[in-house]
Each structure stands twice: as structure tokens, then as C-alpha cells.
Amino acid sequence: MTSPDHLSKQQEPSSVVTISATSAENLMTPIGNQPTSTGNYIHDVWSTSLYQQCRPFLILLRLGGLFFIHPGSGPITTHNKIHDATSPTRVSNSHKNSPKIWERFERFSIVYSFVVLLICLAFAAKFLYSIIYGISGLPFTQANLSVIVSHFSYMAWITQINISQIIFLRACLSPSRLPELFMKWEYLRYPCPVKECSAPSFGKDFRWRRNVVSFFAVLHCVLQWMSTDFGLIIPSKEYDGLRGALMEGFAWNETAIIVLNFIGGMMTSFVYVVPAYFFTLIAVTLTIDFHHLRHDLHESVKDDGIITIKSLEWFRIRHNCLCVLVDMADAVFSPWIALTLGCNVLQILSQIFLFAATASHWTVITDLTQLYWMMTFFQQLLIILYRGALVNEAVKCCLFRLFG
Template sequence: MSGNITNLMSKFGNNSVGVAPTEDVEGMHNADIELENAIQEIVENASNEDNNVNNERHSKDVLALAMRRLSVRNNLNTDERRIENDRKATKESIDEIKVKNNDAYTLKIETNIKCNNINAYPDDLNISDEEQNLAFTYEDTKLYRLIKPLIISLKIGGLFFYPNYKRTQNGKIKKGISKLQMYSIGICFLVILNCLRSASFYTGHNELDHKLFFKSTMSIWWMECSFKAVTFFVACISVDKMRGLFIAIDDVLQEAVIDKYRKKLAKQVKVQTIKIWMLAIINIGGTVYCVFGPHELSDLFNLSLAPLPVDFPYLVPFQILNVFMHCINVMVALFPLGFYTTICFLLYYEFKELHENFAKDISKSGEISKNLEDIRLRHQSLSKCVEKADAIFSYYIAVIYTTNLPLSCVVLYNMIYHQLHISQTLLNCFWCVSVLVQSASVSMMGAIVNAQAHAPLTDIYSIRVLSASNEHQLQISMFLHKLTGSSIGLTALDMFVINRPTILTQTVFSPTPLSMISPKQ
């Protein structure tokens, strides 16, 4: 028994009271068992009178050791409680930090949404489309700031808006109608109603004279305006069209690249804005002159008041209303052309900068100094921007081609085969020039985007591939396949891409329908 107690004393006797032993948990458990065995041995020998003296002495030692052990246990429990409390406090601090970080991430998300850096969000954060719609504003995009005068013009014409998203009391996001959207709906309603009104032109008896051709000209033009208004309304209300174009371009634009052509683009924006407003003012002023001017012209424009008869006694209020409708149609007809031209210029400048940098990076020996993958990926991003632009302008281009061709035929036929007054001839010449300029502008701007998008093809063949690694050769092959594959550019309802051969085809075959028309014998 004394040996057991001696071993226990040697194990615990050197530890000061209140200091936890340094052995591990398993060692402490074994020591507790030895201590219990020693106490049990004292109890069993308590009945032996010969060992009473020694037993009493050892009992005191064991009890003292037990008290010391209990004190150590208490201190250990106290330390464990302190550690547990510290751990809980640390966990609460960590939770607070996480909450703050989440708030910071939320703020970052909202900021990034406004800046359109959608791809910069953390992958583990689920941002709903409704949240993105709520936080998105066109005014925070680079593209909006670059072409702001044109956007304002589009808003005046009822061709640009953004749906109003609001958070309800229950926390859900609801899509509403903004003031600009209501204005755009009103414009669409008026131009469509005006187009449908043209059906009354052909009621009753109509002779094949210059009056019938005037009615046909107005009908085709009104139909063109109504299609343009609907096209831009659908583009603005659809998340993946107008908004998708602004986001895609904003993700690609780099300040270092923009600075190289910022002045040129700003000049183009001013020129396009001034041009469309001057054409609109000239057109509206000419219409006022035609409606209230010489009878040779006023008699023609009174035909557009149908279903009112030309001999209606109170025509002046309706003539004023007709001029007002003409103002709306002029804005709807001209303002999209300025927007289309500016977007094409922007894409042209971006592709041009990429091509020039790509050509500079290729040395005379055929070695490329920069990573070809970065160039290829940037070209791919610009191609995606062209696809986003085509999602809007493919309908616009199709409307231009399908209405301007018959419109030019009608106007030219009227000029050639009818004896018109000089004022009527000048009016038809103005219409013919407007049609040709609009068609030529759409074709030329689409062609320069297509040509510049494929421009790196002239330099990629200069790269040496014999000494290139397999990865480098793969990048060259992928880039070459992109440039020689499907044509990159704007289309007419995906039927054909607007390129230089398209301009040649239009030039050659545009007079064909006119040559097939023979005058009435």
C-alpha cells in the first residue's frame, strides 16, 4: 500500500496547488484510478489493528493528495470554462465579422451591379435576376456616358426607357412601369394607330395616278415607323436586349483603350446628334410648308387625313394633328439611325485597336510578344458585343431593307411616269435621297464592323508556328478558326451578314424591281 501511495505522491506531489498537471487526458484518468485503488486499500486495512498507525499516517497523505488533486481538478475545470467562454466569445466575434463581411459583400454586389461588373461577383453568392434588375441603372454604365446626347434624343422620341423595379413591403421585387415607359407606350400606340389608319386610303375608287402613289408612299413610311417603334420598345423591355448590350459593352470597354478614340467617338456622337435633329427639323418644317403651303402640295397631304374627306369644312385642326403625328414619325424614323451608327463606330474602334495592337505584337521574325490567348479572348468578347447589338439591330436592319426598297420603287416610278408639279418633283427627290441615305448608312456601317472584326486574319498568317509550343499552336488554330468561320457582323434577321458584298448586291439589284414595272398603256 505504501508503495502505491509513494508512487502517487511522486506523481502529484511536485505540482503546486491550483496548477493543472501537464499529462494528457488518458494519463490523468489512469492516475485517478490509482488514487481510488489506494483509498480502497486504506479502507480494507482499517480493520487491521496492527496497521492502524501506519494506516492513519498514510490515510492522511492520501487524503491530502486527494484534496490537492480535487483542487487541481477544480482549477482545470475553471480553465476549461474560461477557454470555452473565450471560444464562444471568439465565435461571436467571428460571426459578427461574417455579418459585416456579408454586408460589405452586399454593398459590393449592389455597386458592381450598377457598374455592370456582373462577372466580378463571388461565385458563392447567389444574386437573383430581380436583385440585378433592381440595382441596375443605365446612367452608371460607360456606354451611357459616352453616348448620352443620343440617349436623350432616343428618350425624347419614346425609343428608350428602363422598366421600373420596386421592392414591395413583403420584400419581393415587383416590375412596374416607369414614366418613360408610359411615354414609349403612348408613342407606339400612336404610330401603330396611324399606320392602321392608312388602310382607309384605298377604300372606294382609286386611279393609278400620282395621288395613289403618294398614298402608297405614306403607307409604307408609316409602316416603317411603326415597326421601328415596336422594335425599340421590345428591346428596352427585354432584359437581354438593350440592357444586355450595355452590360456586354461595359464589360469589354477599357479606359486605356477608350482614351485612344474618346475624342473621335465624342465627335461622332455630336455629329450624329446634330445631324438627326437637323434632318428632323428640316423634315418637320417642310411638312408644315406642304400642309399649309401651295395647293399642289396641300391637296396631296390632305389625302393623308383619311378617312376624313378632302372637302371636310374644318380641316385645319386635323391638319395640325397630322403635322403633330408627322413629328412623332420623323423622330421614330431618324433617331434609331443615329444610335445604330454610333454603336457601329464604337465596335469599329474597339476592333481596330485590337487589330493594331495585335499587328504590333508580331515581330518581323514572326514571333508574337504577348499572350495570344488574351488577344483571342478579347476578340471573342467583342464578338459577343456584336451579337448583343445584332439582337436589337437585326430587326431594325430588316425593316430598313424591306420598306426602303419598295418605297424607292414607288417614288421613282411616280417621278418617271407622271407629270408632276415642280414642288411635287422636289418632294419626291427629297424622299428618294432620304431612302438612299438611310439604306446606304445602314449597309456601310454594318460593313465596316464586319471588315474590322476579321482584320486580324491578315496578320495571323505571319506568326511562325514551327518553334511554337503545342499550347501556342492550339491558340493560333482557335483564333484562326474564329476568323475564318462564321462571319462576324450585324445581320438582317440572321438571314445574311451585312458586309461589303452586301453593298455591291444592293447597288446592282436595287433597280431591278423598277425595271420590271412598265407604265400603263
């Protein structure tokens, strides 16, 4: 076998830049922000910069029953830290005797999230009954194929909603997933070593991006709710087709079903729409930091290949820390991404078939509703593919200089 010393000698000449004597530093020195535990895990998460910056958007997640912090998760642990880049966790005594308002709020959020889940499950059960009522005894013929496809399209949509919520509830219940992403952001994110740096950074450029994403998320939620519930609240012949789909198998004036449809349509709007925008927000956050690291590394390398700011190993460690955050985000979003890609492709094919088979019977409202749904399916696919590609490109953008 080749000795470690021989391997290191082989790898050394391949580095693109070299470490100057003046910029070399003790790599055991902690870099980045050091997490401070107060003994209250909820308060610790609430105090992180990523949580505070995302708080306006997290309201939408909480309204959809998609986010909470489990009070029993306990304080942060250090077993996943980068050994050369971190220091022991500091414990603060300032909040040991503080009121348990944090825990009360999060326990209420947990109860609310599972109430929303029960409402969505009841909404799904109602749709399942409508599907069975609508296609049971219906001959499987070419003339009835559009009816069958439309019913299963509804069922695929409501199934996607319930599974999506379960995915995010599971991520919130696991302390190593979504809540810990906020905690580890504090000491794994990229700390700029350059004074008066002009590169886009998390602190300077995140807020306006968050505000834009939040605005479009709210607008999309309203449109989603309108497409689901306007058939119930607007007495117009234009909406008869949509109302018939919602009330199939029940009397059109049955109050309990109308209320279930109204509340279920409102809750499912958040569950269906918000995750894609949350994915966008986290992807934007990671992309900003990777580009910031690339900018600082480029600025710190002289023409002769000498690195003047920090050291090459420092930048390697910071890149590795950001990759850990990408892995944590991937653990949260990858099940939802797989579900959304699969369901949306099927939905697009179904909508194309329904348009070809039944478009001659549609009203103006039906046309607008179907156009909205088709745009939503394509928008979610575009967000996943485009933002995912940008993160992947940002991860690789400085690998040549760091490890080439």
C-alpha cells in the same frame, strides 16, 4: 476519333505569333472592367461608360419613344460572361437607400413610349382611312395606277414606322437586349494594354463622332418634320398637294385631324429617322475597338514573331468579347435592318414610277419634297450597307494573326 491532345498538337504550329516566357500570364486573371451592381439595375445602366457617352443621342431616342430601361429587369447576371476573362459581380451597398428617382424617370419613359406608340397607331389609322377613301371605287386602270401606287407608298411608310417602334420597344423590354448591351460593354469592350497608345480609342475618339452623328440626326429630324407638317401650317398653293394628301377624306379645316397630323408628323419624324443614326453610332463604337485591338496586336509582335504585350491568348479572348458585343447589337438591329431594306427598296421603285407618271403636275415644293424622300431612302440603305460592311471588315481584320 482524334484525341484532344492530338488536335492541339496539330493546331499549335499554325499560330502566326508565339508567346514569350516573359509576357505569358495567368489567363484566369480578370481582364477589362468589372461590373459593379448597386442593386438598382437602372442606376447600373446609367453608370456605364457607353450609356454616359451616348446620353446626348439617347435623348433623341427617348423623344421618339424608342428607348427606356425597364425597372423590373433586375441586376446584371453573369451567365453570359467569358469564363476565362471575367470575375464575379461585385455588389455595392452605396445606393441601397438612394431615392427612386431612377425608377420614376424610367417608368415615365415607359408610359411616354407607349403614348407615342398610340399616337403613331392613330396616325396610321387615319392614313388607312384616307387610303380606303382615296382608292375605294377607283377602277384599276393605267390612268389610275399612279394614284393607287402613291396611296400604298404612304401606307408602306407608316407601317414601317409602327413596326420599327415596336421592334425597339421589344428590345427595351427584353433585359438581354438593348439595356444589357450597355451593361456588358463595361467588361467586354477592349481595354488598351499599351501606355501612351496613339491608336483611335473609345475614350478619345468617340465624343466628336457622337456629336457629328447627333447633329445630322437632329437636322434630319427637322427636315422630316418639315416634309410632313409644312403642308398643314403654311397656307400656300404650293403646299396644296401635300395638304390634300394629309387631309384626304376629311374637311381641310377639321381641327382634330390637323392636330393629329401635326403631332403624328412630329413623333414619326423621330421614329423614322433616329434608328439609322443610332445604328451608325453603335457600329462606329464597335469598329473603333476592333481597329484598336488590331493596332495593339500589330505593335506587340516583334519581327521574330514573339509577342511582347500580354499574350496571344489574351488578344484572342478580347476579340471574342468584342464579337459577343457584335452579336448583341445584331440581335437588336437585325429585325429593323430587314424591315428597312425591304421597305426602302419598294419605296424607291414607287418613287421612280411616280416621278415618271406624274412629274409634269408637280410644283417646286413637290419636287423638293420628293427629292428629300428619295435621298432619305438611299441614305438609310447606304448607312446599313456601308456601316455593316465596316463592322464586318473590322471583325475579320486581325483574325489571321489571332487564329491563322
